[in-house]
Amino acid sequence: MHWLYLHFPNLLLDHLMQGVDQPGPMALSSGGRDNRLVQANRQARALGVRPGQALNAALALCPDLHVHTDRPALATSLLDGIAHQVYTLVAWLSLAPPDGLLLDTRGMARLHGGLGHLPERLNEALHNLGYGLTWSFGDTPLRARLLAQTAQALPHDTPTDTLRACYSRLPLSQLALDSEQHTTLQRLGVYTLGDLLNMPIPAVAQRLSPGLADYLLRLEGRRPDLHQAWQPSARFRLRQELLHECVHSPALLFPLQRMLQRLTDFLRQHQRHTDRLALTLEHRDQPPTRLQLRSTQPQIRAEDWLPLARLRLERLHLPAPVIALHLQAERLLDTQQSAPTPDLFADTLTGAQALATLLDRLQARLGDQQLQTPFLQADYRPERGTGRRLPKASTSLKSSDPPRPVTPPPEQPVWLLEAPQPLHLPANSQPRQGPLRIQCGWWDGRPVQRDYYRLTLDDGREAWCFRTARDGWFLHGWFG
Amino acid sequence: MSHALETLLQDPRIWQARRTERADNPVHASGHAVLDQLLPGGGWPCGTLTECLLPHAGIGEIRLLAPLMARLTQAGQKLFWIDPPYAVNALALAALDVVPEHLVVIQTRDTEDQIWCWEQIARSPASALTLGWADRLRTSQLRRLQLAATHSTGPTLLMRPAQAMQQASPAGLRLVLSAQPDGIRVEVIKRRGGWALPPRPITWPGNNLSHLHTPRPAG
Numbered sequence: 001m002h003w004l005y006l007h008f009p010n011l012l013l014d015h016l017m018q019g020v021d022q023p024g025p026m027a028l029s030s031g032g033r034d035n036r037l038v039q040a041n042r043q044a045r046a047l048g049v050r051p052g053q054a055l056n057a058a059l060a061l062c063p064d065l066h067v068h069t070d071r072p073a074l075a076t077s078l079l080d081g082i083a084h085q086v087y088t089l090v091a092w093l094s095l096a097p098p099d100g101l102l103l104d105t106r107g108m109a110r111l112h113g114g115l116g117h118l119p120e121r122l123n124e125a126l127h128n129l130g131y132g133l134t135w136s137f138g139d140t141p142l143r144a145r146l147l148a149q150t151a152q153a154l155p156h157d158t159p160t161d162t163l164r165a166c167y168s169r170l171p172l173s174q175l176a177l178d179s180e181q182h183t184t185l186q187r188l189g190v191y192t193l194g195d196l197l198n199m200p201i202p203a204v205a206q207r208l209s210p211g212l213a214d215y216l217l218r219l220e221g222r223r224p225d226l227h228q229a230w231q232p233s234a235r236f237r238l239r240q241e242l243l244h245e246c247v248h249s250p251a252l253l254f255p256l257q258r259m260l261q262r263l264t265d266f267l268r269q270h271q272r273h274t275d276r277l278a279l280t281l282e283h284r285d286q287p288p289t290r291l292q293l294r295s296t297q298p299q300i301r302a303e304d305w306l307p308l309a310r311l312r313l314e315r316l317h318l319p320a321p322v323i324a325l326h327l328q329a330e331r332l333l334d335t336q337q338s339a340p341t342p343d344l345f346a347d348t349l350t351g352a353q354a355l356a357t358l359l360d361r362l363q364a365r366l367g368d369q370q371l372q373t374p375f376l377q378a379d380y381r382p383e384r385g386t387g388r389r390l391p392k393a394s395t396s397l398k399s400s401d402p403p404r405p406v407t408p409p410p411e412q413p414v415w416l417l418e419a420p421q422p423l424h425l426p427a428n429s430q431p432r433q434g435p436l437r438i439q440c441g442w443w444d445g446r447p448v449q450r451d452y453y454r455l456t457l458d459d460g461r462e463a464w465c466f467r468t469a470r471d472g473w474f475l476h477g478w479f480g
Numbered sequence: 481m482s483h484a485l486e487t488l489l490q491d492p493r494i495w496q497a498r499r500t501e502r503a504d505n506p507v508h509a510s511g512h513a514v515l516d517q518l519l520p521g522g523g524w525p526c527g528t529l530t531e532c533l534l535p536h537a538g539i540g541e542i543r544l545l546a547p548l549m550a551r552l553t554q555a556g557q558k559l560f561w562i563d564p565p566y567a568v569n570a571l572a573l574a575a576l577d578v579v580p581e582h583l584v585v586i587q588t589r590d591t592e593d594q595i596w597c598w599e600q601i602a603r604s605p606a607s608a609l610t611l612g613w614a615d616r617l618r619t620s621q622l623r624r625l626q627l628a629a630t631h632s633t634g635p636t637l638l639m640r641p642a643q644a645m646q647q648a649s650p651a652g653l654r655l656v657l658s659a660q661p662d663g664i665r666v667e668v669i670k671r672r673g674g675w676a677l678p679p680r681p682i683t684w685p686g687n688n689l690s691h692l693h694t695p696r697p698a699g
Contacts (some may be wrong), residue, residue, distance in 0.1 A: 061633065068625070137517070142582065158491065191608045255568020325644055348661075351605070351606065354604050354605050354606040355558060355604070355606035357604070357606075358600060358601065358607070359584070359607045361600055362586065362597060362600060363603075364594065365593070366586065366587075366588060366589075366593060366597070369584070370586060370587045370588065370589075371584060371586055372568075372584075372585050372587075373580075373581060373582075373583060373584055373585070374568045374570040374573070374580045374581075374583060374585065375580055375581050376570045376571060376574060377570075378578060382569065383572070385569070385570065385571045386567070386569055386570040386571065386580075387570070388585075391584045411572075411575060412569055412571050412572040412575065413538075413569060413572055414543075414568065414569055414572045414573065414576075415538060415542075415564075415565065415566035415567070415568070415569065416566060416568070416569045417538060417566060417567070417569045418566075418567055456661065458534040459536070460535070460539055460658065461536060461537075461538040461539055461659065462538060462539070462540070463538070477566070477569065478537055478538025478566065479538055479543075480537055480538055480539075480540065480541055480542035480543065480566075
């Protein structure tokens with residue numbers, strides 16, 4: 001028996017409950033005209049609320065029940081997240097929306113030292129996600145599914161007779177038949193799945209429906225049952241709804257921590273790193289707030305991202321309450337080409353690491369554009385001779401950096417004005433140095449023809465001024 | 481000496497003039513022989529705030545620090561400049577042998593951010609020299625800067641306008657810089673373990689401009 005089915009009975013509710021500290025009674029309703037409950041959490045079940053109840057009946061039992069409407073798309077995306085976790089343990093799996101995963105464990109026995117340990121390992125791997133889980137092995141996909149949905153937890157080496165006995169006694173209500181078929185079967189004296197399987201299949205097809213006959217054939221393994229294999233996606237995207245609208249930005253850190261943990265797991269599985277995250281805060285009626293989190297060294301751990309997110313959120317003024325968070329990894333980098341391995345024996349932060357941490361913190365609070373490193377550019381125009389870029393965390397210069405000038409450049413001031421300012425020059429001013437003629441730029445449409453002089457002003461400041469042929473004198477910098 | 485006096489002298493709050501020659505903090509040689517004589521311990525002190533009061537930017541204040549900055553950046557260490565008054569010219573730094581790629585220039589929006597930056601940078605071993613500019617600071621804010629500077633491993637310098645001379649400051653070393661042709665004048669108005677010192681001129685090495693062609697511009 002190599003089919004293993006994982007069933008998540010309260011998937012959506014478990015997910016929604018993660019956004020709150022102390023969940024109250026919650027339930028999920030199907031929505032639509034026949035509004036019935038689909039799932040109910042433990043707190044709600046303790047008060048008598050059951051799946052299948054009409055919404056009004058449930059509200060009568062428990063007036064402060066939180067009711068959410070079922071959303072199949074969200075459930076599928078949650079399953080996808082679970083699949084990412086399971087994929088580390090089992091090579092072939094398939095999503096079974098809305099609430100299950102089908103795993104093919106052929107060839108996995110040696111990896112796990114026998115299939116007996118696999119359910120335990122899966123439980124451990126999925127524990128962090130916080131979803132309730134039942135499982136079972138089966139010899140066809142549908143049998144595994146039926147047994148998992150009824151929480152039978154049959155191990156992989158169950159004898160076929162035991163297996164058959166287990167699912168034969170299941171009531172027909174497990175099969176999701178419509179009420180008309182149900183009544184027909186009851187009139188025929190068919191109450192359990194075993195009774196139904198004892199009927200000849202052509203009779204089932206004729207009397208009930210061809211669909212049910214097909215289902216039974218697949219259940220028995222007499223007709224091939226095809227499932228699409230799941231492939232891990234190459235991008236990381238995660239959306240978390242908040243149960244309560246969040247007014248204060250620091251309160252967002254709690255759900256964010258869990259999301260960052262998922263990111264860490266994702267990156268570890270893909271053996272990737274990221275240095276940039278996009279965090280989107282969704283509001284009810286307003287355009288979403290988009291935040292960029294950056295790190296100068298590609299980090300992979302959630303605990304590294306969280307302080308940066310805290311700094312960013314502390315400074316943030318929310319325009320409206322937040323109803324959902326969306327986290328996306330902007331850029332994935334290969335492990336090999338990034339991230340120096342941290343020193344195993346260093347107990348304090350080493351130079352590059354300390355620098356990266358410092359730059360990250362400063363950037364997170366001040367913003368990206370507020371930190372810059374000047375570098376030399378090959379241009380004679382002073383305003384273009386200095387390039388600015390984000391500081392890097394490396395302490396050594398790369399070979400891609402421009403080479404040092406071999407000859408000492410003509411003396412220029414340390415301080416430059418953002419734009420040259422017109423200057424009224426006193427008549428008796430005597431330049432200390434000059435002229436230095438800079439004439440270039442005719443090739444890119446910003447030609448410059450200037451004669452630079454170094455002047456000492458009356459107050460002792462050393463100014464760097466230039467004269468153009470047409471417009472007279474300008475001040476361009478100070479010798480600091 | 482009486483026993484009571486002996487006990488009194490053991491009190492850490494009592495400061496004794498003869499204990500002062502010992503440099504509490506490591507120092508970095510400034511690269512100017514005259515300046516090294518002025519500075520307590522013989523160089524820019526680490527682990528305390530050094531306040532430089534100057535009338536305005538552009539009197540050679542960077543040139544004064546350049547030998548130290550050149551030495552640090554050539555060893556691959558990082559400099560942090562917080563809120564410099566003008567844009568930085570990388571070519572001029574390179575001419576002073578400072579590697580501009582090892583400089584991080586930070587622009588903050590308000591004083592609160594500025595002090596927060598100081599504290600972050602000072603507590604990190606990543607910064608070899610922190611240099612900041614501030615116009616108006618309250619004494620309590622200066623106190624925070626000085627406290628942050630005590631954690632730092634490198635020199636921490638603050639450039640302030642000369643009007644702040646009258647304000648009490650907890651900085652360990654206070655200098656007044658003033659303009660002078662071919663150099664800068666440095667006056668120590670406060671130092672640990674010594675009296676204030678009169679102004680001393682510092683001339684730039686090898687900066688004789690007289691041989692250069694200096695015509696009188698027309699206009």
